[in-house]
Structure formats: C-alpha cells, structure tokens
Amino acid sequence: AQKVTQAQTEISVVEKEDVTLDCVYETRDTTYYLFWYKQPPSGELVFLIRRNSFDEQNEISGRYSWNFQKSTSSFNFTITASQVVDSAVYFCALSEAGSNTGKLIFGQGTTLQVKP
Amino acid sequence: DGGITQSPKYLFRKEGQNVTLSCEQNLNHDAMYWYRQDPGQGLRLIYYSQIVNDFQKGDIAEGYSVSREKKESFPLTVTSAQKNPTAFYLCASSPPGGWNQPQHFGDGTRLSIL
Numbered sequence: 001a002q003k004v005t006q007a008q009t010e011i012s013v014v015e016k017e018d019v020t021l022d023c024v025y026e027t028r029d030t031t032y033y034l035f036w037y038k039q040p041p042s043g044e045l046v047f048l049i050r051r052n053s054f055d056e057q058n059e060i061s062g063r064y065s066w067n068f069q070k071s072t073s074s075f076n077f078t079i080t081a082s083q084v085v086d087s088a089v090y091f092c093a094l095s096e097a098g099s100n101t102g103k104l105i106f107g108q109g110t111t112l113q114v115k116p
Numbered sequence: 117d118g119g120i121t122q123s124p125k126y127l128f129r130k131e132g133q134n135v136t137l138s139c140e141q142n143l144n145h146d147a148m149y150w151y152r153q154d155p156g157q158g159l160r161l162i163y164y165s166q167i168v169n170d171f172q173k174g175d176i177a178e179g180y181s182v183s184r185e186k187k188e189s190f191p192l193t194v195t196s197a198q199k200n201p202t203a204f205y206l207c208a209s210s211p212p213g214g215w216n217q218p219q220h221f222g223d224g225t226r227l228s229i230l
Contacts, residue, residue: 102214106158
C-alpha cells in the first residue's frame with residue numbers, strides 16, 4: 001500500500017540554523033514522483049520540487065536542498081541557514097504512475113518554526 | 117495572473133444544511149481536485165475530475181458531491197450527510213500529464229459548524 005510518513009510533527013530552530021525535514025515513502029510502483037510543498041499561514045500549498053523515481057540526483061536551489069535515496073525510500077529536505085520566513089508546514093507527497101489519476105498521497109506534514 | 121480562486125474564505129454551516137464551496141481556475145488545466153485537511157494531518161482526496169463532465173470519488177467522498185460542467189469550475193457541496201465537516205478545504209488543478217505534474221492549489225476555504 002502506498003504511504004508517506006513524516007515522523008517529525010514539529011521542529012523549532014533558531015534563525016541561521018540548518019534543519020532537515022524527513023520523508024519516508026512506501027510504494028509498489030516502480031515509476032513515481034515525489035513532491036515537497038510548503039504551506040505558509042495563509043493556507044495555500046506552494047510547490048517546491050518534484051523528483052521522479054529514476055533520478056536520484058540531489059538537488060540544490062538556493063538555501064534548499066533535497067536528498068533522494070531509493071535504497072532507504074527517503075526524500076529528505078534541508079534548509080540551510082534558516083530564516084523566519086521559512087516558518088510553515090511542509091508536506092511531502094507521492095504520486096504513482098500506476099494510479100493514472102494524479103492523486104497525491106500526502107504525509108502528515110512537519111510544522112517548522114524558525115525563531116529570530 | 118493565472119491561478120485558482122476559492123470562495124468563500126470562511127464558511128459556517130448549520131445542522132442539516134448543504135453548503136457549496138467554489139473553485140475556479142484560469143490555468144486552462146484539465147484536472148481538478150478537492151482535498152480536505154484536518155489539524156495535524158495531511159491532505160486527503162475527496163473528489164477529482166480529469167475532464168469536463170467526468171469526476172471520480174477519492175478516499176473520503178462520503179457526504180460530499182461535485183460537478184464539472186465547465187473546465188474552469190469544480191464546485192464542492194458538503195451535504196448534511198457529512199457529519200464532521202469542520203475542516204480546511206483545498207482545491208487544486210494540474211496540467212495534462214496528470215500524475216507527474218505538480219498540482220497548483222487555491223487559498224482554501226475553512227468550514228465550521230454553527
């Protein structure tokens with residue numbers, strides 16, 4: 001069965017600290033995409049990144065980086081030198097080719113609080 | 117600017133009442149989705165539509181209904197059969213390609229019971 005687990009419910013850091021948000025997924029499909037979304041207090045989900053199951057290259061975008069490891073079924077997200085504006089709920093999500101519906105399976109979310 | 121508009125932002129429902137949440141998109145996307153978010157939980161899929169005049173149940177469709185008469189519109193009705201409707205509702209859309217495309221989300225509607 002497909003599942004996404006974000007074991008960290010809440011994380012609190014002080015500004016400029018690095019922080020890693022964990023994401024572990026389960027799927028029987030060999031072809032899938034993984035996504036990260038940010039949900040600021042305003043409520044909308046903002047797309048951050050997607051990664052397909054055949055591309056294990058890590059990616060860096062400014063202060064954000066993502067580490068995809070199929071061997072451990074993980075897709076972790078690191079924020080370097082965190083800022084107060086990074087405070088939000090972050091969701092990891094899975095989409096499987098086999099479903100052909102575009103359905104996203106979300107983790108429970110990790111609430112990140114960055115204190116000044 | 118292209119995007120998804122949800123209205124109202126806040127909605128209150130009386131017992132036994134049906135309420136309709138609006139979702140409009142001008143992104144020319146074929147697929148649209150409705151999710152429910154409860155505190156401390158991820159989003160759960162209520163209904164989705166991949167094309168006009170067609171829609172499918174998601175994981176928690178009971179007590180909800182939808183229509184898709186126009187490409188840009190996908191309203192969600194929360195019926196009186198939904199016994200626990202208090203939640204944050206998010207509408208999303210995605211371009212052709214579906215499963216491998218990022219979904220774009222609206223700002224959400226927060227529904228509460230009076």
